[in-house]
Amino acid sequence: MLAFLLNRLLQSVVVLFTVGLTAFSMFRFAGDPVNQIVGVDTPPAERLEIRRALGLDDPVAVQFARYAGAVLRGDFGISYQFRQPVSALLAERMPATLELALCATLFALSMGILMGVYCALKRETLLAKLFLAISLVGVSLPTFLIGILLIFLFSVTLGWLPSFGRGDTVRLGWWTTGFLTASGWRALILPSVTLGLYQMTLIMRLVRAEMLEVLRTDYIRFARARGLTTRAIHFGHALKNTLVPVITIAGLQLGSVIAFSIITETVFQWPGMGLLFVQAVQNVDIPIMSAYLLLVAAIFVTINLAVDVLYTIVDPRLRLSTGNAR
Amino acid sequence: MSEAAIASRGEPLARRSRWARFLDSDLFSSFRRSKIAMAAFAVTLLFFTVALAAPWISPQNPYDPAQLELMNSNLPPLWQAEGVRPFLLGTDDQGRDVLSAVFYGLRLSLVVGLLGVLVSGTLGIGLGLIAGYFGGVLDTLIMRVADVQLTFPAILIALVVDGVAKAALGGHMDTDATIALIVVSIGLSFWVQYARTVRSQVMVEKGKDYVQAGRLIGLSSPVIMVRHVLPNVTGPVFVIATINLALAIITEATLSFLGTGLPDTMPSLGTLIRIGNGYLFSGEWWIVAFPGLALAGLVIAINLLGDWLRDALNPKLQ
Amino acid sequence: MTEPVLSVRDLRVEFATRRGVLKAIDGVSFDVAKGEILGVVGESGAGKSVTGAAVIGLIDPPGRIAGGEIRLAGQRIDNLAPEAMRRVRGKRIGMIFQDPLTSLNPLYRVGHQLVETIRTHTDLSPRAARTRAVDLLAEVGISAPERRIDGYPHEFSGGMRQRAVIALALAAEPELIIADEPTTALDVSVQAGIIALLKRLGREHGTAVMLITHDMGVIAEAADRVAVMYSGRIAEIGPVHGLVQAPLHPYAVGLMGAIPTLVQETDRLTQIPGAMPRLTAIPKGCAFHPRCPRAFARCHVERPEQIPVNGHRVACHLYDAQGSVAA
Numbered sequence A: 001m002l003a004f005l006l007n008r009l010l011q012s013v014v015v016l017f018t019v020g021l022t023a024f025s026m027f028r029f030a031g032d033p034v035n036q037i038v039g040v041d042t043p044p045a046e047r048l049e050i051r052r053a054l055g056l057d058d059p060v061a062v063q064f065a066r067y068a069g070a071v072l073r074g075d076f077g078i079s080y081q082f083r084q085p086v087s088a089l090l091a092e093r094m095p096a097t098l099e100l101a102l103c104a105t106l107f108a109l110s111m112g113i114l115m116g117v118y119c120a121l122k123r124e125t126l127l128a129k130l131f132l133a134i135s136l137v138g139v140s141l142p143t144f145l146i147g148i149l150l151i152f153l154f155s156v157t158l159g160w161l162p163s164f165g166r167g168d169t170v171r172l173g174w175w176t177t178g179f180l181t182a183s184g185w186r187a188l189i190l191p192s193v194t195l196g197l198y199q200m201t202l203i204m205r206l207v208r209a210e211m212l213e214v215l216r217t218d219y220i221r222f223a224r225a226r227g228l229t230t231r232a233i234h235f236g237h238a239l240k241n242t243l244v245p246v247i248t249i250a251g252l253q254l255g256s257v258i259a260f261s262i263i264t265e266t267v268f269q270w271p272g273m274g275l276l277f278v279q280a281v282q283n284v285d286i287p288i289m290s291a292y293l294l295l296v297a298a299i300f301v302t303i304n305l306a307v308d309v310l311y312t313i314v315d316p317r318l319r320l321s322t323g324n325a326r
Numbered sequence B: 001m002s003e004a005a006i007a008s009r010g011e012p013l014a015r016r017s018r019w020a021r022f023l024d025s026d027l028f029s030s031f032r033r034s035k036i037a038m039a040a041f042a043v044t045l046l047f048f049t050v051a052l053a054a055p056w057i058s059p060q061n062p063y064d065p066a067q068l069e070l071m072n073s074n075l076p077p078l079w080q081a082e083g084v085r086p087f088l089l090g091t092d093d094q095g096r097d098v099l100s101a102v103f104y105g106l107r108l109s110l111v112v113g114l115l116g117v118l119v120s121g122t123l124g125i126g127l128g129l130i131a132g133y134f135g136g137v138l139d140t141l142i143m144r145v146a147d148v149q150l151t152f153p154a155i156l157i158a159l160v161v162d163g164v165a166k167a168a169l170g171g172h173m174d175t176d177a178t179i180a181l182i183v184v185s186i187g188l189s190f191w192v193q194y195a196r197t198v199r200s201q202v203m204v205e206k207g208k209d210y211v212q213a214g215r216l217i218g219l220s221s222p223v224i225m226v227r228h229v230l231p232n233v234t235g236p237v238f239v240i241a242t243i244n245l246a247l248a249i250i251t252e253a254t255l256s257f258l259g260t261g262l263p264d265t266m267p268s269l270g271t272l273i274r275i276g277n278g279y280l281f282s283g284e285w286w287i288v289a290f291p292g293l294a295l296a297g298l299v300i301a302i303n304l305l306g307d308w309l310r311d312a313l314n315p316k317l318q
Numbered sequence C: 001m002t003e004p005v006l007s008v009r010d011l012r013v014e015f016a017t018r019r020g021v022l023k024a025i026d027g028v029s030f031d032v033a034k035g036e037i038l039g040v041v042g043e044s045g046a047g048k049s050v051t052g053a054a055v056i057g058l059i060d061p062p063g064r065i066a067g068g069e070i071r072l073a074g075q076r077i078d079n080l081a082p083e084a085m086r087r088v089r090g091k092r093i094g095m096i097f098q099d100p101l102t103s104l105n106p107l108y109r110v111g112h113q114l115v116e117t118i119r120t121h122t123d124l125s126p127r128a129a130r131t132r133a134v135d136l137l138a139e140v141g142i143s144a145p146e147r148r149i150d151g152y153p154h155e156f157s158g159g160m161r162q163r164a165v166i167a168l169a170l171a172a173e174p175e176l177i178i179a180d181e182p183t184t185a186l187d188v189s190v191q192a193g194i195i196a197l198l199k200r201l202g203r204e205h206g207t208a209v210m211l212i213t214h215d216m217g218v219i220a221e222a223a224d225r226v227a228v229m230y231s232g233r234i235a236e237i238g239p240v241h242g243l244v245q246a247p248l249h250p251y252a253v254g255l256m257g258a259i260p261t262l263v264q265e266t267d268r269l270t271q272i273p274g275a276m277p278r279l280t281a282i283p284k285g286c287a288f289h290p291r292c293p294r295a296f297a298r299c300h301v302e303r304p305e306q307i308p309v310n311g312h313r314v315a316c317h318l319y320d321a322q323g324s325v326a327a
Helices: A002-029 A033-037 A044-054 A060-072 A086-121 A126-140 A143-157 A182-215 A218-225 A230-255 A257-267 A273-282 A286-314 A316-320 B002-010 B012-024 B026-033 B035-057 B098-134 B136-150 B154-169 B175-189 B191-206 B209-216 B221-258 B269-277 B286-313 C048-056 C082-088 C110-121 C126-139 C158-170 C188-205 C216-222 C240-245 C250-256 C297-301
Strands: A170-172 A175-177 C006-017 C020-032 C037-041 C063-072 C093-096 C176-180 C208-213 C225-230 C233-239 C307-309 C312-314
Touching (some): A002 A060, A002 A286, A002 B136, A002 B154, A086 A182, A086 A230, A086 A257, A086 A273, A086 A286, A126 A182, A126 B286, A143 A182, A143 A257, A143 B221, A143 B286, A182 A230, A182 A257, A218 C093, A218 C158, A230 A257, A230 A286, A257 A273, A257 B154, A257 B221, A273 A286, A273 B154, A273 B221, B026 B035, B026 B286, B035 B098, B035 B286, B098 B175, B098 B191, B098 B269, B098 B286, B136 B191, B154 B175, B154 B221, B175 B191, B175 B221, B191 B221, B221 B269, B221 B286, B269 B286, C020 C048, C020 C063, C020 C208, C020 C233, C037 C048, C037 C188, C037 C216, C048 C063, C048 C176, C093 C158, C110 C126, C110 C158, C126 C158, C176 C188, C188 C208, C208 C216, C216 C240, C225 C240, C225 C250, C233 C250, C240 C250
Parallel strands (some): C037 C225, C093 C176, C176 C208
Antiparallel strands (some): A170 A175, C006 C020, C006 C063, C225 C233, C233 C312, C307 C312
């Protein structure tokens, strides 16, 4: 098992390294960094001076090493657009995105599992068929369209919920949270549903398929032959076995929630990292773009590792065997 | 096209039998049995027809500023009190006829989507063949990049490619260049699945006797590979391409919605929705609703078709 | 005569399919006495497992019991409400499935699954249930049960898993155990131990066993009586010695020929030509007649009823005194 985890750790490092290389290349080769610092009418001699000062004349490998070192220290450079350190900009925006992602994740997981289990156990009911139909629409429709639809329904027509922003936030150290105010909670609902809906439908379909599979297995049949109650069979045995593979795939999916929040944040003008990133793309603000890429990759890799660890805890077969068991 | 021409000239009989064979196939009978598949096909066909015929059936050319009059701006659909002929679905803030804009936007969305599928498919199949056939470092490199890319949602990749290309090219681009850039972004975002499918098929075929035999008698083995592998992957690739088309259309719409896609002067469905979104609170719902409905209908129909195709070609999965 | 533990009368099981109703079991009757092992034998698809599933009430839709009676110690159980039937399962009837590798939930310790079963059917405290679980494991021949009880199924060998499965079936001291191909998935060396265990249960606890298998060797070794099934019906039923030594029904004759024994001459290894009909196409008259070397005109039209002959009951026109002369 240790070998397995070490292997995954190595893979994570490779992923981060590749993304780092991409981010660095963007920095170095997409446009002339000097142009971002000085005007077009700067004399060539002065430009050369700046090039040397920025280290742009050093070998590429040296430049990459310098870049990697800076990144590891949390220094992602200065935003072209805001003239501020990117790390500070991201840190300021991060709480909004993480709180949104957390709520969306919880929504997707709880509703997805609930609906999936229902659809598997009550396969023939009208409600189960309705859930399946909704899931098809949820998978098909683009996120921004769902967001607009929700805004139209709940903000424009009914006037129940706000359509943009975070509501009132409370500052806790450097973290700002919307969890402590009523308006913060109200502002979270629509974006969370929008962001979580796609993952919810995926999880629901997955749980349903997996549970139907598990219900056909011999050990469920044997559990029935042992006279266990339906409840014990469905929620003690079948659900646990269903959730083991679901953890992996759901984990992988949820890692991308943060990246997906780009769209949701734009629709709801949510002041998070995604909105910052979209503005950066529109304004060709390379430092923010590369830093965001690295950050998303780091978060994704961390979640993946956490899922692997969780998986080994849940499944005893993995806990005791060595790395090649999978 | 040329195939049909040859068939009609030389051997009408063979052509009829091929058509008859298609009518007799499992795929077609499964299609006949699935009401959903038939409905989805009909809707998709309708959208394609409208997109093709847009210049002839639209009351207005929405790309021609000369035809737009600000006097006609923000008119509601015809069935409402203030509706004005000929604007069946109303007009937007520029005085653009929403119906015409939807027709032309549909055309643009489909063109970008189809080109995006073409690029990603070609790229993916090519890289899959290379990775599977040559193996070794090349294979590792390609598949590692694929793994890393799977870490990110396609829309993020497309945004980054878009942003970097703009930085590299600098300044303003004309509409054709913008379209090309979006197509390339989509192509680079969706090649992985093709590559994985083709690669694994190549792995299977590589060990088979005919490749070894071909090598012995001095045949160029890449040629044999391509000739044998490609027919084997048509099914899966076709399924991927269908679902990919829906994703490509969504990606283009999302890029345009986020403001990095097609410009307001040449709006796709996504652009129209972005423009209309700004008028949601002032009550001009029709500017966003009709492009939204068109996009939703198109994407759902193609997805349903893809779902059915996957099940029909892959009975084991059912 | 004491009442049999299990009494099945004229059982019929049907499966509703798109092409019509399939009769999986068509008029099966048999008894199993206390402490007796009844072997149920036949080719796959003959209806052995469906019979077992019907007795324990595990026929899933689209299947259903379409007629007949099943009595457990005199009490009718085929028409019990689902909840009442659930209480019978595991408590009064235990079941063992073919594959011990997949019968246990891989995510729970063996002890957890035992305690869970015991506590479902008894009022024992968790601690007492655990003690009982250890005893059960010891009883089925698992060494160091105090340690093994905390193991996961994947830590057990195939034979040990089947022993654990038997312990689970025994958890509430059932009157009847249905063993559906209990040895098929096991190594030959492990089979003997499992069979010995089943026999000991009957001897020591008076547990009745319905042993379902396609392996005549297992039947010959373990069973007291044998029921030979063919196409959802019992072709012949009788004591194991008589049936193995002198089978009456032509199908049973062919089947006994399929037991490989070292002592007998090779010509006894006759194969029955042809294959059992599918449920969709059961022939008229005797279902076996297309393959029967001794079939005659009546077999094509009339379905044979069971006739008592030499302490057996056999469903074959050859032995009908009133019909044509037996060969």
